[in-house]
Amino acid sequence: MIRFLTTFSLLLLGTLAHGQIHPPFAEQCVERYARHYNVPAELIAALIDVESGWNPRAVSNKGAMGLMQLMPSTARRFGAARPFDIEQNVAAGTRYVTTLMWEFHGDLRLVTAAYYAGDRWVGEAQLSYSNPDVIAYVRAVRRRYVVRRLQQWNSLKGVQAR
Numbered sequence: 001m002i003r004f005l006t007t008f009s010l011l012l013l014g015t016l017a018h019g020q021i022h023p024p025f026a027e028q029c030v031e032r033y034a035r036h037y038n039v040p041a042e043l044i045a046a047l048i049d050v051e052s053g054w055n056p057r058a059v060s061n062k063g064a065m066g067l068m069q070l071m072p073s074t075a076r077r078f079g080a081a082r083p084f085d086i087e088q089n090v091a092a093g094t095r096y097v098t099t100l101m102w103e104f105h106g107d108l109r110l111v112t113a114a115y116y117a118g119d120r121w122v123g124e125a126q127l128s129y130s131n132p133d134v135i136a137y138v139r140a141v142r143r144r145y146v147v148r149r150l151q152q153w154n155s156l157k158g159v160q161a162r
Contacts (some may be wrong), residue, residue: 005145026054026067026086033094039101042152043108044068044094046144048116068093112141128133 030048034041051060051069064071066080066089075083080092097111103119104110114122116137 007085022081026090028089029087030094033091037094039094039097040145042145042148042150043111044090044097045140045148046141047093047097047112049144050140056089057084063090066093068096069095108142108145109138112138125131 010052013037026048027045030044031041033039034044047065048054051064054067056067058067058069060064060069060136062071062073065075065083067086068089070078070080070083070089070093074096075089075092078092078095080088094107097115100111100119102116104122110122113134117131117134153162
């Protein structure tokens with residue numbers, strides 16, 4: 001029994017170290033900033049699911065950093081002086097998503113594509129592109145978003161039934 005608990009503890013610590021379990025603080029930040037900027041929290045969470053898997057120390061091969069994988073210029077532009085700081089990263093990423101929501105009139109496909117590929121490129125293409133990476137990214141975020149919306153709806157339904 002002790003061996004099982006020790007193994008389980010080590011696995012749990014390893015999982016936490018790699019950001020695989022959603023840290024409550026990060027989730028609280030997502031909820032707070034999504035509510036503040038009037039953006040669906042499920043969208044922000046879905047972006048984090050796909051971008052970093054909730055690893056606040058994630059770094060892409062192109063230099064994107066943190067939970068929301070902000071490029072250094074985007075992090076600076078939206079106020080994240082410390083992009084690995086969970087709160088600054090989520091706040092800046094959510095502000096960026098908010099500007100994309102305005103720019104693309106709430107079209108989540110365009111918002112998601114622009115988050116991945118850049119707003120200038122998507123603004124010109126208006127989703128008439130053939131880049132398989134962008135298409136796969138938009139689909140992956142959409143799947144996570146739909147799952148999260150259904151989970152939210154089911155939890156609200158359960159609260160109302162009581």
